[in-house]
Structures are given as structure tokens and as C-alpha cells.
Amino acid sequence: MSDISSGDHDASIRPGEKSVALPDHYDAQVYFIGRIRTPWTDRGACPRRGDPQHGPVCILDIDPRWAEALTGIGENANLQVLYWMDQARRDLVVQTPRHDGSVVGTFALRSPVRPNPIASSIVTLLEVDGTRLKVRGLDCLDGTPMVDLKPEHPRG
Amino acid sequence: MSDISSGDHDASIRPGEKSVALPDHYDAQVYFIGRIRTPWTDRGACPRRGDPQHGPVCILDIDPRWAEALTGIGENANLQVLYWMDQARRDLVVQTPRHDGSVVGTFALRSPVRPNPIASSIVTLLEVDGTRLKVRGLDCLDGTPMVDLKPEHPRG
Numbered sequence: 566m567s568d569i570s571s572g573d574h575d576a577s578i579r580p581g582e583k584s585v586a587l588p589d590h591y592d593a594q595v596y597f598i599g600r601i602r603t604p605w606t607d608r609g610a611c612p613r614r615g616d617p618q619h620g621p622v623c624i625l626d627i628d629p630r631w632a633e634a635l636t637g638i639g640e641n642a643n644l645q646v647l648y649w650m651d652q653a654r655r656d657l658v659v660q661t662p663r664h665d666g667s668v669v670g671t672f673a674l675r676s677p678v679r680p681n682p683i684a685s686s687i688v689t690l691l692e693v694d695g696t697r698l699k700v701r702g703l704d705c706l707d708g709t710p711m712v713d714l715k716p717e718h719p720r721g
Numbered sequence: 722m723s724d725i726s727s728g729d730h731d732a733s734i735r736p737g738e739k740s741v742a743l744p745d746h747y748d749a750q751v752y753f754i755g756r757i758r759t760p761w762t763d764r765g766a767c768p769r770r771g772d773p774q775h776g777p778v779c780i781l782d783i784d785p786r787w788a789e790a791l792t793g794i795g796e797n798a799n800l801q802v803l804y805w806m807d808q809a810r811r812d813l814v815v816q817t818p819r820h821d822g823s824v825v826g827t828f829a830l831r832s833p834v835r836p837n838p839i840a841s842s843i844v845t846l847l848e849v850d851g852t853r854l855k856v857r858g859l860d861c862l863d864g865t866p867m868v869d870l871k872p873e874h875p876r877g
Contacts, residue, residue, distance in 0.1 A: 574770075575733055575801075577844075582785065583789065585787070586786075587752070588786070589850070590752060591750035591751060591752060592752055592753040592805075592866065593750070593751045593753070593807065593866075593868075594749070594750050594751070595747060595748060595749045595750070595751060595837045595839075596743070596746040596747060596748055596811075596836050596837060597749070598836050598837070602842065606829075614875055617862060621860055630741055630742075631741070631814060631827075631828070631836065632814075633739065633741075633814040633815055633826060634814040634815070634826045634827040634828045634829075634835075634836075635826050635828050635829070636824065636825060636826030636830055637825045637826050637827060637829040638826055638829040640829070641829065644759050645841065646850035647803075647837075647839055647841070649748075649749055650750065655752075657791075658788075658789040658790040659789055659790070660790055662754050668792065669792060670789060670790045670791050670793050670794055671787075671790040671792055671794030671870075672787070672790045672791055672870040672871060673790075673791070673792060673793040673794040673797065673871075673872060675798070675855075675871050675872060675875045679869060679871070680752050680754050680787065680868075680869070681751045681754070681868045681869050682846055683751075683774055683803055683839065683868065685783075685801065685803070685841055685871050695731075700725060701829050710748065710749075710754045711838075711846070712837045712839065713827075713828075713835060713836070713837050713839050714750075714828040715828060715835070716829060716830070716831060717828065719769070719831045
């Protein structure tokens with residue numbers, strides 16, 4: 566944890582990266598609606614991006630409070646999952662993702678390091694078992710909190 | 722505001738719809754990173770979905786705090802915009818979107834009424850002018866707060 570140039574934890578900052586002061590207040594609040602179960606327990610093991618066809622089966626474990634909100638979800642072949650990258654720092658405006666010195670703005674990246682660490686993935690829905698949904702296409706750590714779940718496309 | 726069966730404001734609930742008690746605490750907090758400028762000032766006028774090819778030009782007005790986070794964003798033809806549907810109620814588990822009595826779970830809909838009212842749209846990027854981005858493809862009210870902005874696809 567003492568090596569600030571390390572990429573191994575999200576509090577790190579590399580040469581060329583820049584932070585700004587965060588706003589002095591938040592503007593809105595979120596509820597975690599459940600947790601994502603994946604095979605990956607450390608960040609280094611996570612794939613760079615999920616594969617909705619060939620990736621491993623992962624579980625969306627929805628809080629029982631929201632059980633009825635899943636009514637009819639099985640009709641969708643693909644879902645959009647929004648989740649909260651809760652280990653990421655939020656104050657970087659430019660980042661050096663390629664380790665080659667090139668500097669890219671946070672909003673020009675899909676990095677988890679961003680003002681609001683909300684990730685979005687499209688997954689293939691395999692099975693609905695009560696409040697547990699089997700899907701393919703995720704790339705996040707086991708235990709990642711979920712903030713939303715919706716069909717990829719609006720109802721026709 | 723007295724007609725609770727009206728669809729004209731988001732506090733309404735229709736026959737067949739059902740709410741649950743919200744959790745007694747929030748789990749995380751968001752910063753608004755800017756506002757979306759669109760031609761629509763009341764909900765009834767908003768299109769059902771945005772059109773990234775032929776929809777009207779809208780503006781993503783980013784807070785100057787995050788100006789440097791836009792570095793390199795002009796290289797992307799399409800962006801994903803996450804925004805906060807701040808007028809929506811958050812406690813409905815089933816909804817009747819078609820007005821025909823059919824009941825659908827909140828997570829099987831892209832309705833703004835959901836535990837965390839985060840909408841996601843893919844837009845075409847037309848022009849970057851400082852912290853103002855001209856885009857097509859939105860369908861939200863003028864003044865809607867933005868929570869994230871990122872390339873549609875990861876960098877190759």
C-alpha cells in the first residue's frame with residue numbers, strides 16, 4: 566500500500582495522472598439492490614471485459630425486498646446490469662491507462678476510477694431461479710454491489 | 722397533483738401497481754457531474770426513446786471541475802450517458818406500463834420509476850466545445866442531472 570505508483574489498488578496514482586478536489590457535498594443517494602457473484606476474488610484476475618457468449622456463468626443475487634420487481638424478466642434475452650465499483654477512487658481527471666505515458670481523460674475511459682463509479686454491462690440471461698439470475702458477460706469482482714438491472718432494449 | 726391514478730407526475734400509482742418499503746438507509750452517494758440540455762420541458766413532450774441519428778441536438782453541459790476529464794473524448798463517435806431521473810418515485814416493484822392492466826416488474830422495464838433512477842443512453846457525439854458536448858440520442862427533460870459519461874466501447 567506504500568507504493569503510490571502501483572496499479573494494484575485503486576488508491577494509487579501514477580505519474581501523469583491528476584486529481585481534483587471533489588465537490589463538498591453529494592447530490593443523490595443509491596440503494597444496493599443485491600450483489601454479483603463471480604469467480605474473481607482479486608482485481609488482477611478479472612478479465613478486461615465480460616464476454617456474454619463464452620464468459621463464465623455469474624449470479625445476480627437480488628435482495629428479497631425486490632423479488633416482485635423481477636416479474637417478467639425472464640422474457641429478456643439480454644439485460645443491462647449497473648453496478649458500483651466500490652473500491653475505486655473518484656477524484657482523478659486524467660489517467661494513464663496504457664502505462665506508456667499517454668494521458669486520457671476519465672470520461673474518455675471506461676475505467677472504474679471516475680466521479681461516480683457506476684459500471685454498465687450487457688449480459689446474456691440464462692436462468693431465473695427466484696431472486697438469483699444466472700448470466701454471462703460480467704468482468705467484476707465477486708461481491709460487487711448492484712445498483713440497477715433492466716432489459717437491454719425497451720419493450721417493443 | 723390530487724389524482725393519484727394520473728400518469729402526469731411520477732408520484733402517481735395506478736391500479737395493479739405495488740410499492741414496497743424502501744431500505745432504511747442508503748448505501749452509496751453520487752455527485753452530479755453536469756446537466757443535460759434538451760428541447761423538452763415537460764415529461765409528456767419527451768420522446769419514448771432517443772434517436773442517435775435523427776433526434777434533435779442536445780447539450781451535455783459538464784461542470785468545469787471536470788473539464789480535464791474530457792481530454793480525448795472527441796475521438797469517440799458514440800458515448801454512453803448515465804443520468805439521474807430525479808423526479809421518479811423509487812418504491813414500485815410492479816408497474817402497468819401499457820395501461821392495459823398487464824403487470825410488469827420494475828427490473829423488466831426501462832421506466833424511470835426504479836430503486837435507483839439511473840437511465841443509460843447511447844448518443845452520437847457531434848462536437849466538443851470546451852465543457853459543452855453536442856450530441857444526438859437523448860429523450861430526457863431539460864435540466865436532467867448527469868452522473869457519468871464514457872465511451873460506448875472500451876479503448877481497443
